[in-house]
Amino acid sequence: MSPTGAVSGSGPARRLLSARNAVVAAATALALMLPLFGSNFFVEFVMTRTMILGIAAATIVFLAAYGGMVSLAQYLFAGVAGFMIGNAAVAQDAWSKGLKLGWNPWVAVVFALAVTTAVALVLGALASRTTGIYFLMITLTYAVIGYYVFGSITPLSGFGGITGIDPPGLFQDHPVRMYLALVVLSVLVYAAFRAVAATPFGIALQGIRDDPVRMASLGFNVSLHRTLAFTLAGFFAGLAGVFNVWWNGQIDPTSISIGPTLDLLIVAVIGGTLSLEGAWLGAFVFVVANNYLRNLPLVDRVGITEARFSTVVGVLVLLIMVLSPDGLAGIIERVRSGLSRPGRPSETSRPPSPPSDAPAGAAAGAGP
């Protein structure tokens, strides 16, 4: 499935009733009801982490699918928000490292998101003139720099990191509340990205993705659009980072090192880098595999132990890239179209259709 999946009909009501939205609504309802029948660990750990990673991976998908930018800096932004929360919210009399400003946790959230968004704006402006592999490399550089910045500046963190970060009272000792908040936030982030994609800004962004030279010649400020998209994605990644640090209780430079950075990209690839829904699907598969693969009967007999998780995920990613470059979401889309039109070529074998979130004709490059 791609963000450009076709929708029959053109009215707002018809669009809301699309099969895509129905599946998302059903998945949301299932996620909200999960605490009623899921085990504590499954809800408070597996699904909570899935939601956090899903939101962060969705920012990669948004940039890749709508802006043509594959970013490796998204986990950095989650980390920046986390470090800012750690510095701002930890009490002055706590033994932890960091600035220990002791602010109200909600003020700390505003501060963290403001700093994260500002950092994303600056880094986005610097990276916006690059494309393709160069954009990937410059964002990888950002991630590496972030690791060393927080490791080296000991007043902010140091390599030992900041520990003992408690969530606000609303979530303290209420992990299910945090999970439910993350489900709601996931829906909001998902809806926001789709809504943004349908705005003139989003449509212009997709035009820049497809043909930046043509868009520039039509008068669009290509760098500005890319910068703003990068900033928006940074803000949402920061939101994921806030919840991540509340959930984990600590953050250190290795939390945003190259390993987690690549993990997030892998999540996006597993789910499908052209599908927003795929971000959460990829996160779910990644987290479930991470926690339960080792418990499958007899897998240790073939050498699959907890130490081999990276190998297994690597093989999984290779398989997905070879068999379905659109990730699991692409597989599901193929199954769906195969079932609905048996005997006919699958949808993905045909050229991409126009953006579903965009008014008809928008992708053709029509300017304001």
Added chain:
Amino acid sequence: MRNKPTIRRLLSLVGILAAFALLAASCGDDGEEAATTTTAAPATTAAPAEPEPEPDPMEEPEPMEEMDAVVHLGILGECEGAFGAFHEDVVAGASLPFITFAGGASNSPTSALEGFSGAVVAGVPIEVVGIGCGDDTPDRIIQEVRKIVEQDGANVVIGPLSGDESIAVANYAKDHPDVTFLNGIAGAQETTMVVQAPNFFRFNGDGAQWNAGLGDILHNVAGWDTAAVIADDYSFGWTSTAGFIAEFCAVGGDVVSRVFPPLGTTDYSSYVQQLPDPDEVDGYFWAVGGSGTNASLEAFLSAKGDLTGDQHAGNLFFSPALAAALGTDIAGAYVGGFASLPGDVSTPAIEEYLASADAAWDSLVSPMSGMEAGSPRAAAAFGFFYGYYSSALAFIMALEEVGGDLSDNHAALRAALAGVEIDGPYGKITLDENRQAIVDTSVQQLVLNDAGEVVSQTVALIPAVDQSFGGTFSPTTPPPDRENPTCEARDLPWVGNAVPVVDGVPQG
């Protein structure tokens, strides 16, 4: 071309089936026992436990009070990262006391990772419910401990291995008062001195304690008046360096330079350049661990042109293996202690302990045997194994003392743990008021043996080293970092009380 959609559908089906298999595994975990659980075997230390009803795999974990008839043991090892090679060693260390003293039997003659079965202490069966796989990082270990405690239902956890991990786990322990945690071999000072989780116990020294005696010998025997230090820029590196600095300065030495390369550095040349030249300082203290030890010393050789053992000292990472890359000139270097002693010291207690490891397994794959199947005693003789062993041994002693009483969030057990006194093969271990071990430690030296090989030789034993270093460290003093502790002369209780060791025999 007609086959292509069919193949894709088939692959899709396989993918969906795999996803369902994973999901099925996820649903069945809570309340389900891991493959390495106890079977009803006769106990040697107490009467056998009554048989338990089969748990329903889909059931939620039982409330902790009901589960406390059984010890659900989780072990936090490290299967990745700089110490990933020691995973088998530390799991074996945590298992050996249950095999030797609690009637357990290893599930595999060649691997400790298969767990053990049949162990019962004071009528309480011991079940291994999970083995965590850390990678040096707090993030990963928190996820592993959450899995072991919250999914597998562990009510006793032994581990972790590494410094920053232990700070994170000690913090986690504060939020889980129903679980008792025993440190593995992690040596960060803050873990016990500052975090002070009431349910976290450490039966090994911290990085500073292990270096007790080194500063005294380097100043008063080797004649160093000034020293430069280079250490990993994280909690264990700081703590280890702090032990050297505190004692070296306490006896009159001066630390003139401190350099802290980031953890994971591969090119140390720029950091080594920050060190004073060999003619500007009497010696260098190294606390760079893992693969960095060799790399940093080689960078020193390239930059400064000379490396002789009498001008260098290190913490536990300074091993005879360095000679392979650096040559025999490294002989003469003094080395801080660790949880165990080098093989040159042999006592009946040590021999009995090593023999018990050989009795538990036919072979183990350990870095101490070149990552090949080797004698278990090789692994057991090293500090990683012994640190976990000490914790498991202390737990057994405490549980026996309270007759298996695990009620009231392990209140009686914890009181007993705080008072445990281990008269172990490598010295006595007791706990201070922060549940931190007071340990006997040692100073070693790299020397040439008759065959011209570099080997480790114990030169002194330092009895009863406590974490405070004579008041240098306390919960209110700044924790060790790049600037702390400052260099100050002071009295340390063990200075002058070191027991010399000659040819492996303590002289006192």
